[in-house]
Amino acid sequence: MTQEQKDILLKAGIGDATDVSRYGSGHINETYKVETASGTRYILQRVNTSIFDERLLKSNVMRVTEFLKSKGVKSLEVVAYDSPWRVYKFLEGYESHDVVEEPHQAYDVGRAFAKFQNDLADIPPPRLDDIIPKFHDTPDRLRQLDEAIARDVKGRLAGVGQELAFVDTWRERAGRIVELMASGDIPERVTHNDTKINNVMIDARGEAVVIDLDTTMPGSALFDFGDMVRTATAAAAEDEPDLSKVFSKREYFEALARGYLEGAEFLNAAERENLVFSGMLATFEVGVRFLTDYLAGDTYFHTAYADHNLVRARNQFQMVKSLVSQESDYEAIVKSFL
Ligand code: ADP
Ligand code: GN1
Ligand code: MG
Numbered sequence: 001m002t003q004e005q006k007d008i009l010l011k012a013g014i015g016d017a018t019d020v021s022r023y024g025s026g027h028i029n030e031t032y033k034v035e036t037a038s039g040t041r042y043i044l045q046r047v048n049t050s051i052f053d054e055r056l057l058k059s060n061v062m063r064v065t066e067f068l069k070s071k072g073v074k075s076l077e078v079v080a081y082d083s084p085w086r087v088y089k090f091l092e093g094y095e096s097h098d099v100v101e102e103p104h105q106a107y108d109v110g111r112a113f114a115k116f117q118n119d120l121a122d123i124p125p126p127r128l129d130d131i132i133p134k135f136h137d138t139p140d141r142l143r144q145l146d147e148a149i150a151r152d153v154k155g156r157l158a159g160v161g162q163e164l165a166f167v168d169t170w171r172e173r174a175g176r177i178v179e180l181m182a183s184g185d186i187p188e189r190v191t192h193n194d195t196k197i198n199n200v201m202i203d204a205r206g207e208a209v210v211i212d213l214d215t216t217m218p219g220s221a222l223f224d225f226g227d228m229v230r231t232a233t234a235a236a237a238e239d240e241p242d243l244s245k246v247f248s249k250r251e252y253f254e255a256l257a258r259g260y261l262e263g264a265e266f267l268n269a270a271e272r273e274n275l276v277f278s279g280m281l282a283t284f285e286v287g288v289r290f291l292t293d294y295l296a297g298d299t300y301f302h303t304a305y306a307d308h309n310l311v312r313a314r315n316q317f318q319m320v321k322s323l324v325s326q327e328s329d330y331e332a333i334v335k336s337f338l
Helices: 003-011 054-070 103-120 138-151 157-173 176-182 221-232 250-263 269-273 275-296 308-325 327-337
Strands: 017-022 030-036 042-046 078-082 085-089 189-191 200-202 208-210 217-219
Touching (some): 003 017, 003 042, 003 078, 003 085, 054 078, 103 189, 103 200, 103 221, 103 250, 138 275, 157 275, 157 308, 176 275, 189 221, 217 221, 221 250, 221 275, 221 308, 250 327, 269 275, 275 308, 275 327, 308 327
Antiparallel strands (some): 017 030, 030 042, 078 085, 200 208
16 A cells, blocks of 8 residues: 555544555546455545546535435445545445346346435535536537547547447437437436446345445436446446447346336436437447547546457447347337336
């Protein structure tokens, strides 16, 4: 452990740390597991200060965790928050996964985020800060892609012709959710905005705790559902390079939709009509973001090898194609639960 980490832990009242090691597979922050002589474990995190405004982030995370605690809802427990570092209690007995292995896990994930949206629906004013403005503004994500194309800082443009052709087939549909929000058909709610399955931890009884609260802010319930479709129905990890393994699994979708819709009774007609579409759009949007980061030189997402973001982008676009081919079947599943 570094001296800086030792000092942060001491300030947090943890003087018996024996080991600090990198942990988890998040793409944004630096996450460490802390072992201590007493056996109590912690999560130490250095937040990514090139992405987040430290002051806003701390205030949002504190508001959300304290509000959930006041309701008796199990959530992340902040031991200390000394920006850019923070210490959480380690969620003992809970596990997170990168890929669903059993349908009941998809069900648990759906239920967990529906409950999260319900739990936060009555958080007192003021409105939570827009931690990352335009986070789920898909047309703005395309604008950022176009900027990266124009700059082509790494000379990678020549290798992504097929991916860009696929993006073009989606440009017209990309604004649908932001437009429905702007017209008022889809309401703004307090949402998580990063509902990938490794941001929920589940214990042996199926009890879930939603983690990674950094992007909890005003948004659309549809991007929460859409990102669950992206990650909790995927047959393979989001960076699986063998595209023959990349598709959405019907039984996972069915379990996810059942879990989410059992809890999300608040959804209005426009939201219900766009649930299946939201899965395609959220997956497309993440694909666009991976491709943008690839062209921009891998400055946003953590990567493990040179073409990692390109592999991820191709994977996500394959997943979009799978979801498109399953659209009518998935619509029928959703209808059966409404
Ligand atoms: P990032 O923003 O980089 O995605 P996360 O907050 O999601 O970081 O944390 C990364 C991973 O660390 C999670 O997917 C989870 O596996 C693990 N993790 C985070 N917080 C805890 C916790 N309180 N207890 C146990 N594991 C945790
Ligand atoms: C990032 O932080 P993490 O790994 O849970 C990203 C999400 C993306 C996701 C893609 C703040 O999530 O928006 O959907 O990677 N988080 C942020 O895997 O940008
Ligand atoms: Mg995360």
